[in-house]
Amino acid sequence: MADKFKIEKKDTVGRYAVSTCDLKPSDVILTEEAFVVGPKATTVPVCLGCFVPVDCSYLCSKCTWPVCNPECESSPYHAPECQVFSAANAKYQVPADLFEYSPQLDCVTPLRLLLASESNSKRWNEEVKDMEAHIEARKKTPYWENEQTNVVKFLRERCKLERFSEDLIHTACGILEVNAFEVRSSQGYTGRGLFPKTALMSHNCVSNTCHSIVPSKNYKLILRATVDVKKGEELFTSYTQSLLPTMVRRENLLDSKYFHCACPRCSDPTELNTHMSSLKCTKCDNGIIISTDPLDAEAEWTCTHCQFKLRGEQVRRIYRVIQTEIDGMPGEEGTPERIEAIEKLLKQYRSVLHPKHAYLTILRHSLSELYGRAEGYTFEDLPDILLERKVELCQQILSVLDVIEPGYSRMRGMILYELHVPMMLFARSRYQYGEIDDATLRRRLEEVAKILEEAVAILSLEDPTMGEGIVAQMAQESLGQLRASIATLPQP
Numbered sequence: 001m002a003d004k005f006k007i008e009k010k011d012t013v014g015r016y017a018v019s020t021c022d023l024k025p026s027d028v029i030l031t032e033e034a035f036v037v038g039p040k041a042t043t044v045p046v047c048l049g050c051f052v053p054v055d056c057s058y059l060c061s062k063c064t065w066p067v068c069n070p071e072c073e074s075s076p077y078h079a080p081e082c083q084v085f086s087a088a089n090a091k092y093q094v095p096a097d098l099f100e101y102s103p104q105l106d107c108v109t110p111l112r113l114l115l116a117s118e119s120n121s122k123r124w125n126e127e128v129k130d131m132e133a134h135i136e137a138r139k140k141t142p143y144w145e146n147e148q149t150n151v152v153k154f155l156r157e158r159c160k161l162e163r164f165s166e167d168l169i170h171t172a173c174g175i176l177e178v179n180a181f182e183v184r185s186s187q188g189y190t191g192r193g194l195f196p197k198t199a200l201m202s203h204n205c206v207s208n209t210c211h212s213i214v215p216s217k218n219y220k221l222i223l224r225a226t227v228d229v230k231k232g233e234e235l236f237t238s239y240t241q242s243l244l245p246t247m248v249r250r251e252n253l254l255d256s257k258y259f260h261c262a263c264p265r266c267s268d269p270t271e272l273n274t275h276m277s278s279l280k281c282t283k284c285d286n287g288i289i290i291s292t293d294p295l296d297a298e299a300e301w302t303c304t305h306c307q308f309k310l311r312g313e314q315v316r317r318i319y320r321v322i323q324t325e326i327d328g329m330p331g332e333e334g335t336p337e338r339i340e341a342i343e344k345l346l347k348q349y350r351s352v353l354h355p356k357h358a359y360l361t362i363l364r365h366s367l368s369e370l371y372g373r374a375e376g377y378t379f380e381d382l383p384d385i386l387l388e389r390k391v392e393l394c395q396q397i398l399s400v401l402d403v404i405e406p407g408y409s410r411m412r413g414m415i416l417y418e419l420h421v422p423m424m425l426f427a428r429s430r431y432q433y434g435e436i437d438d439a440t441l442r443r444r445l446e447e448v449a450k451i452l453e454e455a456v457a458i459l460s461l462e463d464p465t466m467g468e469g470i471v472a473q474m475a476q477e478s479l480g481q482l483r484a485s486i487a488t489l490p491q492p
């Protein structure tokens with residue numbers, strides 16, 4: 001199938017992609033093989049085959065670098081560096097702390113890229129070598145010195161790879177940092193992969209595409225439209241997490257992609273009316289505090305109702321405190337203690353953050369996954385009031401996603417799936433207690449079926465071996481059962 005995009009160029013972003021035909025949600029724009037796949041930068045010790053964090057009790061029998069078992073030892077992904085390390089007798093030093101960053105692993109993906117430039121020189125020359133690497137900007141960052149030691153010196157001196165110049169090695173590191181996408185191995189652990197055509201898309205904090213990368217198919221990428229896109233319109237992906245406030249997204253983009261985002265969402269103090277950055281005014285009743293210029297992190301923030309003002313720097317500090325509290329929340333992931341901790345934080349921030357603030361949305365997202373699953377909070381345990389709570393959480397998240405991840409987004413598909421169970425159980429429970437009649441039950445269950453249909457439409461685009469693809473199959477089964485059960489209800 002021919003690609004449905006072409007490349008153009010403008011001063012503000014460099015090269016970018018535009019669609020060459022009208023696209024509908026879920027239409028495939030292109031499929032692309034990875035040029036290289038490998039571990040992320042600044043990682044803890046991970047298996048070089050599947051990226052699972054390892055305790056280094058098993059090491060590759062040829063090169064001594066970390067892999068998790070004999071199968072990953074013979075993974076074709078590990079073969080290139082294995083040969084280099086073995087030939088140079090460059091052994092992996094098992095770090096004392098296995099939960100800390102392992103600088104030795106910084107060289108692995110750049111080395112795979114450099115070796116691929118030789119083994120696949122045609123594609124390297126045509127698609128990869130001129131990719132944006134932001135060399136000048138990166139020279140001024142602390143990463144540069146680390147890279148000089150951990151990658152450039154290590155490869156040229158310790159691994160005797162003088163044939164790769166210092167400049168070329170830094171370029172390889174820059175190309176990876178600026179362009180690589182996160183990939184998930186079949187075991188579900190994350191690494192990074194370089195997809196040169198897909199990487200040409202510009203960033204927008206509200207994207208109009210979504211990509212899936214399938215590990216069982218050699219990390220093949222499939223890029224689809226998520227919304228209607230007209231012929232000639234720019235195609236966007238988002239280089240950052242969408243559930244973050246503007247100030248933090250822009251900081252992340254500047255730190256890792258070296259540009260100041262000025263997309264419509266970033267430029268709007270209300271974030272397209274989602275208020276994902278807005279604070280509540282504590283000095284008056286109804287006021288909302290928003291930035292006077294969201295494209296300037298230092299600009300003043302003012303209340304819409306009173307004279308209260310905050311400096312950008314103060315808002316940043318508030319966000320930092322909140323982020324630290326969220327990161328340090330008590331309770332293991334998935335436990336009942338975690339539910340209680342999240343509910344407590346939601347209550348605590350209610351007086352400070354706008355109800356749709358990004359941090360509240362992040363907390364709601366975690367909570368929506370826990371109700372129905374955590375011990376003591378499984379669906380059998382949930383009283384109606386908590387079923388309603390889960391429904392409310394999912395609906396609040398969806399109202400934000402409608403704006404920032406419109407159309408066929410994976411997150412939307414997953415939240416719709418989360419929403420269907422409590423809605424269905426709640427309707428059945430009301431019916432059982434005689435609070436709703438046959439017709440209302442039917443109407444409510446038909447509503448649930450619609451939600452499931454949408455979840456299936458979105459998630460069945462994912463590979464059936466991946467998490468979301470598995471959920472798609474469960475959603476499809478639930479939909480069949482629900483339809484059968486609706487059919488047994490008395491006709492209206």
Ligand SMILES: C[S@@+](CC[C@H](N)C(=O)[O-])C[C@H]1O[C@@H](n2cnc3c(N)ncnc32)[C@H](O)[C@@H]1O
Pocket residue numbers: 012013014015016130131132134178179199200201202203204257258259260261262263
């Ligand atoms: C993955 S590359 C995209 C392709 C790149 N434009 C090129 O010509 O190779 C990412 C880089 O493109 C530029 N870029 C992408 N989206 C942008 C945006 N919304 N605003 C400004 N620059 C952008 C930045 O320089 C960024 O580091």
